[in-house]
Amino acid sequence: MTTRTSTDGARDIPEATVARLPVYLRALVTLADQGTTTCSSEELATAAGVNSAKLRKDLSYLGSYGTRGVGYDVEYLRYQIARQIGVTQDWPVVIVGIGNLGHALANFSGFRSRGFRVVALLDADEHRHGETVAGVDVRPFDDLDRMVREHGVAIGVIATPAAAAQDVADRMVACGIRSILNFAPIVLAVPDDVDVRKVDLSIELQILAYHEQRKANGADAVVPSVVPESVEQGSTARGGAA
Amino acid sequence: MTTRTSTDGARDIPEATVARLPVYLRALVTLADQGTTTCSSEELATAAGVNSAKLRKDLSYLGSYGTRGVGYDVEYLRYQIARQIGVTQDWPVVIVGIGNLGHALANFSGFRSRGFRVVALLDADEHRHGETVAGVDVRPFDDLDRMVREHGVAIGVIATPAAAAQDVADRMVACGIRSILNFAPIVLAVPDDVDVRKVDLSIELQILAYHEQRKANGADAVVPSVVPESVEQGSTARGGAA
């Protein structure tokens, strides 16, 4: 392995920063679409929903792409961020599980516009085979291997029910996929060198519910602390929640 | 406002912990379904995909629900976490935007099983009105007010295209909704007392792409540093990325 030869100062970008770069990228695209050619860190930060100190700190990990006293060139910064994230190149993606969610994902324009190309739709249910979604045929799950090889797929999306997800992940890993976006509500077990990101709809709602409950209970107890009989403590647990 | 009278020691639970409680809850449900009645922090942590130190620290914010030398009673801990999150109560939810994603959300069983009840499906497109999804009629967006009042909706889900999302959010806020789950790829502007959580599919893929690119480039430069003519710097930017 040769030493890296990046031309900018970027070495290790903190995870929190990596997660915000796509937000900045989107804000820059919006600004460009509006005809804005230059923006300050303050303007870009507002568009991205963060404060300007954080924005400048984040951008400083990429290099020095602004001009003091002036701001940032929108197109230039946009390109630099896109390059760092890797969305200047083409990413072939496979989606497994073509239910409602799989359909939504296959049709999602935000993928294509950012270099993600859905090259295969796979489903274990043969009733779905032959259907075409967003111009791509739905094929048997067993075609995974071939699709990954033929198209050089590096990213897999799992949109199956929870019960099937681990199996799908195992097969993806066996095919050489090392980046997985998982929509199934289950913790996947994968080797260390495989990245899994999880999108969990019910967890997001539960986090909202927690905060909503706190808002609603400003004038009252945290929660009605009645332990229903069905969950009364087992032998090891202590006194009730009076 | 009366002082809070919670019976446990829980006061302010850190955000990072709040985000993990639903994961623990799911792991406990899975364990219970398998017939497990007691588990150690180590077992539960493994099931949840975290380390046991973090799990115990997280649980310590809720109170003291384990037994030293023994572990946790699965049903009892499950109830305590559900109560803290607020999913022992019923949360009426409205979904706006009944495209593929809206359909997927309306049909998602993970909502109902955690106390989230979809009471209204709204769409601005009148071609969708009258359709029934998961047993709920699709109605005009203008019914929002009435639905929120009639059902006591506290949580709104936005599954519209980006262009419509801010409008929808404004209307939701005007109706008194203070918790929003947003699937539209746009930064929403809302008052301070409104919680917005964002699920952004293309951002998740971009984060994966960033890491995938780093893996692939172990033996090479970080990125092919060629600046295409179309994005050559404007007047303010400095030298090329040679």
Added chain:
DNA sequence: TAGATTGTTAATCGATTAACAATC
């Protein structure tokens, strides 16, 4: 009692923020 495991402490690590010197 001896063994096991929790709940908590304290150290470490990483992220955020404000402030300002550098500089266009």
Added chain:
DNA sequence: TAGATTGTTAATCGATTAACAATC
């Protein structure tokens, strides 16, 4: 030059982790 804004420093804050005393 004077005004504006970046890039960076240093302080603060919050999250993670390891270790262990408390205790079942």
